[in-house]
Amino acid sequence: MRLSTKGRYAVTAMLDLALNGKNGPVTLAEISENQGISLSYLEQLFAALRNKELVRGVRGPGGGYYLGKSADEISIANIICAVDEWVEFTRCGGRQNCSGGARCLTHTLWDDLSSEIFNFLANISLGDLVRRNLNKTEDEESSLSVVANADSQAA
Amino acid sequence: MRLSTKGRYAVTAMLDLALNGKNGPVTLAEISENQGISLSYLEQLFAALRNKELVRGVRGPGGGYYLGKSADEISIANIICAVDEWVEFTRCGGRQNCSGGARCLTHTLWDDLSSEIFNFLANISLGDLVRRNLNKTEDEESSLSVVANADSQAA
DNA sequence: TCCATTTCCTAGTAAATCACTTGGTAATTA
DNA sequence: TAATTACCAAGTGATTTACTAGGAAATGGA
Numbered sequence: 001m002r003l004s005t006k007g008r009y010a011v012t013a014m015l016d017l018a019l020n021g022k023n024g025p026v027t028l029a030e031i032s033e034n035q036g037i038s039l040s041y042l043e044q045l046f047a048a049l050r051n052k053e054l055v056r057g058v059r060g061p062g063g064g065y066y067l068g069k070s071a072d073e074i075s076i077a078n079i080i081c082a083v084d085e086w087v088e089f090t091r092c093g094g095r096q097n098c099s100g101g102a103r104c105l106t107h108t109l110w111d112d113l114s115s116e117i118f119n120f121l122a123n124i125s126l127g128d129l130v131r132r133n134l135n136k137t138e139d140e141e142s143s144l145s146v147v148a149n150a151d152s153q154a155a
Numbered sequence: 156m157r158l159s160t161k162g163r164y165a166v167t168a169m170l171d172l173a174l175n176g177k178n179g180p181v182t183l184a185e186i187s188e189n190q191g192i193s194l195s196y197l198e199q200l201f202a203a204l205r206n207k208e209l210v211r212g213v214r215g216p217g218g219g220y221y222l223g224k225s226a227d228e229i230s231i232a233n234i235i236c237a238v239d240e241w242v243e244f245t246r247c248g249g250r251q252n253c254s255g256g257a258r259c260l261t262h263t264l265w266d267d268l269s270s271e272i273f274n275f276l277a278n279i280s281l282g283d284l285v286r287r288n289l290n291k292t293e294d295e296e297s298s299l300s301v302v303a304n305a306d307s308q309a310a
Numbered sequence: 311t312c313c314a315t316t317t318c319c320t321a322g323t324a325a326a327t328c329a330c331t332t333g334g335t336a337a338t339t340a
Numbered sequence: 341t342a343a344t345t346a347c348c349a350a351g352t353g354a355t356t357t358a359c360t361a362g363g364a365a366a367t368g369g370a
Contacts, residue, residue: 003158003272006328008265015261027345035261038330043347050347060338061344076268106170106190109284110163113231117158120275129264161357182316193359198318205318215367216315 007080009037010045014079017055018071018126025064045083052082072127077118079126162235164192165200169234172210173226173281180219200238207237227282232273234281 016031028046032039046065049055053068067074171186183201187194201220204210208223222229 002160004328005157009329011268012261012265015264019260025345029345040331041329044329047347057346058338059336059344059346062339063337063345065346105174106167109170109287110167112287113166113279113284116279117272117276121272124268124271129268132264132267159357164358180316184316195360196358199358202318212317213367214315214317214365217368218316218366220317 002084003080004084006045007084009035009041010049010079010083011076013037013042013045014049014054014067014074014126015129017065017067018130021066025058025062025066027064030064048083049079052078054078054082067126070127071130072125074126075122076124076126077121080121157239158235159239161200162239164190164196165204165234165238166231168192168197168200169204169209169222169229169281170284172220172222173285176221180213180217180221182219185219203238204234207233209233209237222281225282226285227280229281230277231279231281232277235276 012035013031016034017026020026020030020034028039028042031037032042046055046057050057050068054074056066056068058064058066167190168186171189172181175181175185175189183194183197186192187197201210201212205212205223209229211221211223213219213221
């Protein structure tokens with residue numbers, strides 16, 4: 001899993017699309033304006049998203065982008081994987097004998113953790129995020145935060 | 156949260172240190188050999204880790220690095236934050252009026268998700284990873300994987 | 311005391327990535 | 341026909357990545 005700023009832009013843009021795409025397509029110009037991301041950079045990101053069928057484009061006046069499937073069927077992991085092409089980290093893909101014992105043990109641990117992070121993000125959908133926020137704003141503005149204290153250093 | 160390859164190197168190196176540092180310090184030369192990371196790059200990473208007191212260096216022959224605290228007190232988030240300096244993503248730090256409604260709503264959603272990812276990684280310690288693997292190898296080699304199926308695309 | 315070992319420190323670098331600009335073409339609507 | 345929008349390709353300055361080079365400071369053993 002690779003969570004770069006590029007992935008953040010994509011997630012942010014997809015969130016904007018999910019929120020504003022209820023009635024009719026959303027133009028990249030609108031998302032660009034809303035989120036402060038350059039139009040051409042959005043075009044690049046959406047080219048990748050379209051390849052993975054996460055969005056669907058409609059050309060011409062009144063056109064724009066729709067979600068490619070329902071917000072509940074699009075996970076955060078889907079979005080990030082679409083724009084941040086997956087790179088295999090450990091050179092030994094489990095197969096090659098990578099200098100044996102200690103090294104591959106660490107690689108296994110890392111791979112497990114990596115899978116866990118992926119699954120965590122795979123289990124959060126765009127729909128989840130939108131609903132979660134709607135519930136929140138019903139209650140109050142921004143007081144409650146489910147995310148409590150980590151262990152110590154939060155900066 | 157920013158999970159780059161740099162963070163991966165740091166986590167991998169710290170895992171190696173946790174595994175091999177039971178009796179005596181571990182040299183960067185060993186970690187470099189084990190994990191296939193250049194010595195000088197490790198030095199840079201460990202400079203950052205030392206600043207956050209996640210490791211403790213001992214100079215001279217027989218020297219090397221110890222964990223700065225127990226493996227249970229070091230979270231994956233700690234490690235990643237030490238080497239991948241935190242960057243504020245949304246320009247409006249919640250305070251500035253960032254063109255109002257739709258934009259800040261998306262930002263709030265993103266910030267919540269971001270916190271959630273951080274807390275997820277903050278709740279996994281080096282000790283967890285090591286123990287998890289010991290249990291696994293007791294059972295069998297590599298057959299079971301707790302991380303089951305995500306939704307669809309795993310590549 | 312001298313030497314080997316190791317951390318610690320600074321500077322530089324090729325390659326990749328990031329976020330963006332420029333300059334288009336193709337499809338669609340009015 | 342003209343405006344609007346997605347789509348496409350090439351290039352660019354700034355930053356990051358992973359690394360090399362060349363040391364200095366501390367420590368242990370001879």
